[in-house]
Amino acid sequence: MTEHAALIHGEPIPRDRVNAFLKAPRRGAGNCATSHNEPAHERQRRRWATQVVVADELAQQACRERGLTPPDQLSPSQTLTVAEPDVADLGSIVAATLAHSPAARTLLADLEDKQHVPETDVQDYYHRNRDRFLTPAALRRGIDPFGVTAPQDFVPYTQARDGIASELRRAAAHRAFFDWFDRARADVEYAVGHEHPGDPSHPDHEHRH
Template identity: 35%
Template sequence: MIAALVGETPITVETVMRRVRRLRQGPRGELLPADGTAEGRQLRRWVTQILVAEQVVADEAARRGIVPGGPPLELTPTARLELGSVMAAVLSGNPLAQALYRALTAHQNIPETEISQYFANNQYRYRGISYEQAAPGIRADLLGARRRRQFALWAEARCARATLLPGFEHPGDIRHPDHTHRH
């Protein structure tokens, strides 16, 4: 039985359930909602989203000839919020996703005018620090945010093309009866 289709690639119900079981057997498994509850079904839907995103990443990486490599990508709490829970989960533990992230966002840059404007608009953060001292950190922060936004938008658009079968819809889909997902 199929839970989702990413292009022509099926994600089976067994694959989803195997991932859920693996999560339940993990170090925080006792914190997860019980099977058969509305929250348990939401967990299954969230896991489906992860699997869809992983397949989208794998397909794009294969298309571009990208292989895993590079230093691990560390995600701050802010970065996780910017990416959303699904892409944060995929990026935090998937070297192929990290390599694709770097490839898709490598061309991003921050113009000097944007850095100086940020410095001018946030003087309270830089008391006693000159622009020359603050600029590298500002550049890194703005560049990181821009890269994460670009990747999140790319991933959201690609994942939205997947076909999710009944019972495996996005957790935020208001059409299913267990809808409890809120932002």
């Protein structure tokens, strides 16, 4: 049996690193697919964990290439928390990677800093999502944001603008992170039993990420 879970440009990711991640206490969402077949469930957990560990290593390499300095790595005793909304938006592998990996968070922050959101996009978001900008008084009166309204029923654009721009930059950064991750892991070689959990080449694959 090989001692590595994966090879990144020929460099091994030790199985022990995956096992350490699996043994680390964690709460919240982000666990991999469930199964009534316990051995299959454990195999999927190992494959899922391998993806997170590989993503962490790829993010560390990307940070070095970009001259970024992540904070110290989390210790194995620290609890991994993955919020349910993050799993829904990002998928469990990426959400768990961002919770587990300071390098991935550093890379994401750098990508977010580089996003440019045109003013027209911010304005368009404000006008298309009027329901999000009703004032508390308008909400109490049950105002229909897409019906008959008055300007005072809405938070002014000047007050909402920075929050919208930040949200759009964050969404753009997530897309950029997905694109980076897909490219970065394209040439990763996985040992048997550590393949992607959605890889159709093994019989108990699942397509949830």
